[in-house]
Amino acid sequence: METSKFVELSKAQKIILLAASFLLALLLFFVRNGFSSDQSLDQLARNSLRPEVALNNGRPTVLEFYADWCEVCQEMRPSMYHLKGDFQDKINLVLLNVDNDEWLDLIEKYDVNGIPQLNLFDADGKMIGKSIGLKSEVEIDQLAYSLLHDQELPNLLGFKEVNSSKASFSPILDNTSTTNVGPRSHS
Numbered sequence: 249m250e251t252s253k254f255v256e257l258s259k260a261q262k263i264i265l266l267a268a269s270f271l272l273a274l275l276l277f278f279v280r281n282g283f284s285s286d287q288s289l290d291q292l293a294r295n296s297l298r299p300e301v302a303l304n305n306g307r308p309t310v311l312e313f314y315a316d317w318c319e320v321c322q323e324m325r326p327s328m329y330h331l332k333g334d335f336q337d338k339i340n341l342v343l344l345n346v347d348n349d350e351w352l353d354l355i356e357k358y359d360v361n362g363i364p365q366l367n368l369f370d371a372d373g374k375m376i377g378k379s380i381g382l383k384s385e386v387e388i389d390q391l392a393y394s395l396l397h398d399q400e401l402p403n404l405l406g407f408k409e410v411n412s413s414k415a416s417f418s419p420i421l422d423n424t425s426t427t428n429v430g431p432r433s434h435s
Contacts, residue, residue, distance in 0.1 A: 289314055289325055292332065293343035299354060302340035303373035308395035309340040311367040313360045315347055320382045321364045327385040335392050368395060381406040 293314075296302075302309045312328060314321040332341045344351040346363060354360075358367050358378075368377040368391060383391070383404065390402045401409055 287329055296342045297340055299342050302342045303369055306371050307340050308371050309369040312343045313346050313363050313365040315363055318363050324364055327388045330385055331388050338396055339392055375410050377401045377409050379407040
């Protein structure tokens with residue numbers, strides 16, 4: 249009779265152990281992938297417009313050059329989702345991963361030598377500003393407000409206005425460049 253209780257207790261222990269193992273595996277999955285794994289930079293990039301479309305659709309555009317391994321880019325991720333959510337129908341947000349060879353022409357064209365780099369374009373597709381480094385959600389909101397209202401861009405650390413007459417968008421069609429100097433060649 250005691251053997252039967254021991255077996256029943258053993259079955260109960262197995263069920264508890266199985267349930268605990270499942271919960272632990274689930275917890276490890278969320279810790280490793282983040283509780284908001286659907287809000288990765290890669291996901292945001294995949295859902296953004298192509299640069300040539302964004303820069304020609306009559307809305308201001310923010311191009312962000314980023315990398316998945318960049319801690320500052322990851323720190324800015326919630327702010328970029330905020331920008332996308334709050335200004336979705338007013339401002340184009342385009343994310344370009346510097347580790348994707350598809351964007352080498354734009355990395356060279358826009359002189360990307362540090363990330364995250366935000367390039368700001370007016371509604372006519374003319375580049376009006378460039379920022380390198382971490383920007384807070386408040387700073388990104390200030391930039392967005394200035395873009396939307398066609399106002400002077402705020403004076404932020406790591407930010408500079410550019411001569412828009414020289415920086416309008418034109419796709420680079422020649423992919424013969426062999427220059428490999430850029431944000432991925434950090435020392």
